Amino acid sequence: QVQLVESGGGLVQPGGSLRLTCAASGGIFSIYTMGWYRRAPGKQRELVAQIASGGTTTYADSVKGRFTISRDNAKNTVYLQMNSLKPEDTAVYYCNAWPSRWGQGTQVTVSS
Secondary structure, three states, X not given: OOEEEEEOOEEEOOOOOEEEEEEEEOOOHHHOOEEEEEEOOOOOOEEEEEEOOOOOEEEOOOOXXXXXXXXXXXXXXXXXXXXXXXXXHOEEEEEEEOOOEEXXXXXXXXXX
């Protein structure tokens, strides 16, 4: 089964940018719908963005126009480019291979 490893989280000031990377191994990456989810302190995990095998994308309303999900099937990798970050984007971000494969998560903190 596919295994996922996230990287790229960190501390950034409001208005800044980060790019998260999710590297997949052990499966046929190109057939999976891939997604990024997040869990903020005291809140449930929520979908941030998703990209289907054919490239169709879906975004949460809260990140539309600021975040971009993309995938490179040749590198078995999915990315989340996050711009204009806000304090409310602070969360642990998880990579998902639909439906039930998850990475370990990477912390994103937006604070001045």
